[in-house]
Amino acid sequence: MCVKNLFMLDVDGTLVDSCQMDHACFSQAIYDVTGLSVPDDWGSYTNVTDAGIIEELIDSHDLNSEKIVLFREIKRVFKQKLAVAIANHGLSAMPGAVAFINEMRQVPSVELAIATGGWEETARMKLKAAGFNIDGIVFSSCSDAMSRSEVMALAAFRAKQDYGMQFQRRIYFGDGVWDKQATQSLNYEFVAVGDKVEHDVRVNNFVNPRAILGKLGIEEAQRKYA
């Protein structure tokens, strides 16, 4: 039987070069709506997701009575700011990432899932702007769950249901230390993308899909060339 591998991917800083734009729009939206500043060091938050950061900020400033309204309003302003920023500056995929996704669709032993700490709407907006076609790919986000590990576990669950198969390996590609921590809590494998996280399995970018498969001990990329 063919060994099935589930590749789960983060969006910001992993597939899309969006960290700077995303942080700026997100912080500005929170400031515009609440007057509160978001510390730059996202690693200090319990749940490093859009929803998790806002939740913690609301809790720590005793704004719980306005929570639902604040959430809705911050999300609306964030989406608006992001759309304007994308229209003005465009958004790039990380090197090789679009081709990597397209190529992995062709590898019989690999299935794909997106698992992002952003909201679904804005994450899809960023992926589309950067040139990704993610039609038919399992998707989970902080619109589904507050913590990174829940978002990842949900992606794995949906992949099992939607693709109708068991996965021997679940491998998450991410650029943040919080990505690595979440994979450890779930016992998933982790591939660090870029140089922000220390990890033994690391790639600088996605320009060489076969090398990435090789690094993971997945040989099947050869098949289409044979």
Ligand SMILES: [Mg+2]
């Ligand atoms: Mg990221």
